[in-house]
Amino acid sequence: xxxxxxxxxxxxxxxxxxxxxxxxxxxxxxxxxxxxxxxxxxxxxxxxxxxxxxxxxxxxxxxxxxxxxxxxxxxxxxxxxxxxxxxxxxxxxxxxxxxxxxxxxxxxxxxxxxxxxxxxxxxxxxxxxxxxxxxxxxxxxxxxxxxxxxxxxxxxxxxxxxxxxxxxxxxxxxxxxxxxxxxxxxxxxxxxxxxxxxxxxxxxxxxxxxxxxxxxxxxxxxxxxxxxxxxxxxxxxxxxxxxxxxxxxxxxxxxxxxxxxxxxxxxxxxxxxxxxxxxxxxxxxxxxxxxxxxxxxxxxxxxxxxxxxxxxxxxxxxxxxxxxxxxxxxxxxxxxxxxxxxxxxxxxxxxxxxxxxxxxxxxxxxxxxxxxxxxxxxxxxxxxxxxxxxxxxxxxxxxxxxxxxxxxxxxxxxxxxxxxxxxxxxxxxxxxxxxxxxxxxxxxxxxxxxxxxxxxxxxxxxxxxxxxxxxxxxxxxxxxxxxxxxxxxxxxxxxxxxxxxxxxxxxxxxxxxxxxxxxxxxxxxxxxxxxxxxxxxxxxxxxxxxxxxxxxxxxxxxxxxxxxxxxxxxxxxxxxxxxxxxxxxxxxxxxxxxxxxxxxxxxxxxxxxxxxxxxxxxxxx
Amino acid sequence: xxxxxxxxxxxxxxxxxxxxxxxxxxxxxxxxxxxxxxxxxxxxxxxxxxxxxxxxxxxxxxxxxxxxxxxxxxxxxxxxxxxxxxxxxxxxxxxxxxxxx
Numbered sequence: 001x002x003x004x005x006x007x008x009x010x011x012x013x014x015x016x017x018x019x020x021x022x023x024x025x026x027x028x029x030x031x032x033x034x035x036x037x038x039x040x041x042x043x044x045x046x047x048x049x050x051x052x053x054x055x056x057x058x059x060x061x062x063x064x065x066x067x068x069x070x071x072x073x074x075x076x077x078x079x080x081x082x083x084x085x086x087x088x089x090x091x092x093x094x095x096x097x098x099x100x101x102x103x104x105x106x107x108x109x110x111x112x113x114x115x116x117x118x119x120x121x122x123x124x125x126x127x128x129x130x131x132x133x134x135x136x137x138x139x140x141x142x143x144x145x146x147x148x149x150x151x152x153x154x155x156x157x158x159x160x161x162x163x164x165x166x167x168x169x170x171x172x173x174x175x176x177x178x179x180x181x182x183x184x185x186x187x188x189x190x191x192x193x194x195x196x197x198x199x200x201x202x203x204x205x206x207x208x209x210x211x212x213x214x215x216x217x218x219x220x221x222x223x224x225x226x227x228x229x230x231x232x233x234x235x236x237x238x239x240x241x242x243x244x245x246x247x248x249x250x251x252x253x254x255x256x257x258x259x260x261x262x263x264x265x266x267x268x269x270x271x272x273x274x275x276x277x278x279x280x281x282x283x284x285x286x287x288x289x290x291x292x293x294x295x296x297x298x299x300x301x302x303x304x305x306x307x308x309x310x311x312x313x314x315x316x317x318x319x320x321x322x323x324x325x326x327x328x329x330x331x332x333x334x335x336x337x338x339x340x341x342x343x344x345x346x347x348x349x350x351x352x353x354x355x356x357x358x359x360x361x362x363x364x365x366x367x368x369x370x371x372x373x374x375x376x377x378x379x380x381x382x383x384x385x386x387x388x389x390x391x392x393x394x395x396x397x398x399x400x401x402x403x404x405x406x407x408x409x410x411x412x413x414x415x416x417x418x419x420x421x422x423x424x425x426x427x428x429x430x431x432x433x434x435x436x437x438x439x440x441x442x443x444x445x446x447x448x449x450x451x452x453x454x455x456x457x458x459x460x461x462x463x464x465x466x467x468x469x470x471x472x473x474x475x476x477x478x479x480x481x482x483x484x485x486x487x488x489x490x491x492x493x494x495x496x497x498x499x500x501x502x503x504x505x506x507x508x509x510x511x512x513x514x515x516x517x518x519x520x521x522x523x524x525x526x527x528x529x530x531x532x533x534x535x536x537x538x539x540x541x542x543x544x545x546x547x548x549x550x551x552x553x554x555x556x557x558x559x560x561x562x563x564x565x566x567x568x569x570x571x572x573x574x575x576x577x578x579x580x581x582x583x584x585x586x587x588x589x590x591x592x593x594x595x596x597x598x599x600x601x602x603x604x605x606x607x608x609x610x611x612x613x614x615x616x617x618x619x620x621x
Numbered sequence: 622x623x624x625x626x627x628x629x630x631x632x633x634x635x636x637x638x639x640x641x642x643x644x645x646x647x648x649x650x651x652x653x654x655x656x657x658x659x660x661x662x663x664x665x666x667x668x669x670x671x672x673x674x675x676x677x678x679x680x681x682x683x684x685x686x687x688x689x690x691x692x693x694x695x696x697x698x699x700x701x702x703x704x705x706x707x708x709x710x711x712x713x714x715x716x717x718x719x720x721x722x
Contacts, residue, residue: 598718605645 004063006050007079010089011132013039014125021118032114033107036121037100043128044093047086056083056475062134062198072193078134080197083479084330087472088131088264091337095256096124098456102345103248105452106352116156116246123149127257131264135195136185139265143181143225146261147174150253154245166241173238177228184221187214188272197268204271211272219277222269223284230262230314233288237546239311243303247348250303255310255340260333263317267326270480282322286414289315291544293421297428298529298540301358302347305429309384310340312418316399319411325402327476332395335467339383339392342460346377349449349457350433354442360429361526365438369446374434376457381430383464385423386510393506394468400502416505423513431521439525629670636663650702650712654695661691 017039021032064078079085100120107113126149129142148171155167189195191211192203203210211218226232231239242254253259266273266281273281292311299305313336320329351358353370367374383390386397396419403412438444448454520528530537539545595606636659643656665684672680706712 600714600717601645608641608645 002053003050006046007063007081007089007132010043010046010050010093011079011125011128013043014121014128017121018118018125021114021121026114026118029113033104033117036117037097037104039121040093040097040100040124043124044090044097047089047093050081051086051090054081056086057478064134067138075137076135076196077138078196079132080134081132083475084264084268085131087330087334087475088260089128091260091334092124092127092131092257095337095341095460096127096252098459099248099252099256099341099345102251102348102453102456103246105450106248106348107246110246112156116153119149119152119156120249120252123153123253123258127261130261134197136188136197136269137195140178140182140185143178143229143261143265146229146258147171147178150174150242150258153249153253154242156245156249160244163244166238166244170238170242173235174228177224177226177235180221180224181226181228184218184224187218187221191218200269201271211274215272215274216276219273220280222272223266223277223281226262226266226318227284228262229265230259230318231288231311232262232284232315232318233291234546236288236292236311237543237550240304240307240543243301243307247303247344247351250307251341251344251348254307255344256337259310259314260317260337263314263321263329263333266318266321267330267480270321270324270326278322278324280322282319282408282411285315285318285320285322286411287315288312289319289418290414290421291315293418293425294540295543296425297421298527298537299425300360300527300541302350302360302363302429302433303344303358305360305425306340306343306347309343309422309426310336312422313340313384316396316415316418319415320399320402323399323402323406323408323411325399325406326480327473328395328398328402330476331398331473332392334472335383335391335395335464338460338467339380339390339464342376342457342464343380343384345453345457345460346373346380349373349453350377350446352449352453353446357440357442360433362440363433363438363443364436365443366434366446370448372448372454372457376454376461377434378430379461379464381426383467385426385513386419386506388507389465389468391464391467394473397499397503397506398473400506401499404499404502412502412505416509419506420509420513420516423510424517427514427517428521431517432524436523626670626674630667633663633667633670636660636666648713648715650705650714650717653714654698654702658691658695661687 014036017036020035025032025035058081061082062078062080064076067075067077069075100117103116103120107116110116123146126142126145130139130146133139133142151167151171154170155164157163158167185195188200188211191214192200194200194203209215227235239254239259243250245254289312292308292315296305296308296312299308313332317329317332317336320326320332349370350363350366350373353366353373354363357363379390383392386393388394400412400415400419403409403415438446530541533540542548640656640658640660640663643659644653647653647656665687668680668684668687672678672684702712705717709716
């Protein structure tokens with residue numbers, strides 16, 4: 001392997017940036033942000049250099065140092081550098097770099113910009129750690145680090161109580177999933193005796209039944225980790241609340257990278273899952289996709305619509321993994337990173353231009369005032385909806401084809417339905433927020449964002465357009481050792497024609513969604529759906545009452561257990577155990593105090609009696 | 622009547638008991654001090670009698686040792702009592718309870 005030191009440098013540059021910012025330049029805003037931006041951009045350039053030197057599929061894909069060795073447990077600190085991780089390396093540093101640059105404009109007014117960039121670099125470091133890990137233990141450590149940095153960034157405006165609550169909710173929900181993940185890791189280690197992905201894969205290949213009867217359980221426990229990070233049902237509740245963080249954070253963490261970590265982990269360890277576990281995963285993914293798409297239809301906050309859309313797309317990816325299609329899953333993850341980051345940054349640009357207005361019904365008529373944002377946002381919308389030839393079309397089509405190929409017709413129907421809903425809610429957002437007449441004074445006085453914010457939009461828009469046919473899918477296919485032939489650009493362009501039925505259904509869904517959105521929202525001043533759908537619309541708007549259900553069941557139960565523990569602590573531990581010992585000592589002390597009279601002769605008498613007693617026992621018998 | 626070991630020991634025991642009673646019951650420090658000396662001398666008497674009846678000089682050596690220690694102890698003790706009397710104008714044990722917490 002050439003240039004072996006490069007990946008290590010790429011990994012630790014952002015950590016170095018965090019350290020420098022927190023230790024030295026916390027008072028200097030511009031310097032701090034430049035340090036952070038240059039760390040991630042340098043990472044991007046170095047990744048390109050590394051890939052240029054080694055190619056995507058090199059012979060040796062691991063570089064490791066022994067980290068600790070206790071008895072049978074040997075844990076490496078290692079980096080895995082195959083096509084899968086190299087591609088994600090590019091996404092994290094590339095898309096992340098665009099978002100870092102954008103943040104420089106977006107956060108310019110904020111007084112704690114230096115802190116923001118320190119957190120952002122910490123996040124980049126942790127995310128790169130997950131991507132490059134070559135074993136479960138190391139991945140888990142970075143997994144938790146990502147959780148922490150996400151917590152810090154969601155709660156960045158911690159003086160707002162809602163931001164603090166959202167940060168706690170995200171962290172605790174993630175911890176719940178991570179608990180299962182940790183159990184799964186321990187189970188795998190106990191049964192297979194190794195944590196290294198390469199070794200595990202070899203063991204599982206040699207003996208597919210190596211996990212025995214625990215295979216399904218181990219698979220589902222590991223999936224718990226992905227369920228938390230990738231916000232799958234029933235742990236999906238945190239992602240929408242996480243939009244309390246600054247918009248670049250939503251773009252970076254809660255659209256492009258962190259939530260993708262779960263899907264990435266599933267693809268990385270796909271060999272561990274047996275058919276039953278994959279079945280469950282596929283259905284959870286499909287259900288999440290449908291649920292989130294329905295909720296997104298009736299949201300009015302621009303960021304929340306995008307958040308639920310992210311949930312829905314993550315559902316697609318998880319479903320694709322469950323249909324044993326890591327290639328479509330990773331392909332969609334990649335294109336999604338481009339266009340969803342683009343959409344979030346576009347939304348951030350709109351929010352910025354309208355002075356922190358997030359309600360789409362208070363926008364409108366932004367086409368003339370924010371042309372760059374407008375055009376890039378429509379590219380993102382088209383890509384997300386799956387309109388050919390934008391990138392989302394290719395990746396979504398590969399998922400449909402995978403579902404058909406596996407004969408999962410239920411999931412295929414769900415996926416097509418979700419595609420129609422996706423187009424519908426995205427064009428609803430687009431028609432209401434960007435077209436028509438300005439609805440408020442703020443919308444009338446909107447202004448385009450500065451260059452530092454629009455240039456990243458343009459860069460991401462380019463990839464949102466061409467991402468579908470520049471060989472990304474082929475890279476992943478070669479990684480997962482499926483059909484390895486490399487296609488030319490034109491062949492890739494026409495690739496969806498291989499599954500005409502899936503293609504037709506996907507396009508039909510897009511057209512239905514588009515027409516419905518056009519009829520309902522082209523000239524709407526208020527939302528017509530609540531009147532037509534009644535209670536269903538209310539349920540969608542209130543997120544199907546999941547927060548309330550959790551509040552009434554889990555949180556209530558948790559509070560009850562906590563109060564029982566409190567009573568136990570207060571009365572049994574504190575009262576009986578500690579109280580008895582303390583009271584006993586106190587009482588004995590008080591009694592013995594009576595013996596101390598201060599009178600010399602009493603002591604002499606007692607002394608004499610004592611001597612007599614000793615003599616009696618020593619001699620008297 | 623010939624005096625045997627038990628007679629000497631009885632006298633020694635009586636002297637020791639008188640001394641002990643004096644220490645426990647008397648109030649004046651000087652008298653307590655004298656009672657202590659009495660107890661020491663009762664012990665000396667016992668040692669000498671054992672020495673005499675067992676034809677062994679070890680006991681008598683020990684007696685000289687005790688007398689020497691007693692002399693030293695008396696000089697220190699009396700000095701303490703004089704100093705205490707000068708300070709408190711009293712040599713009664715009831716007045717000496719400042720060690721009590």
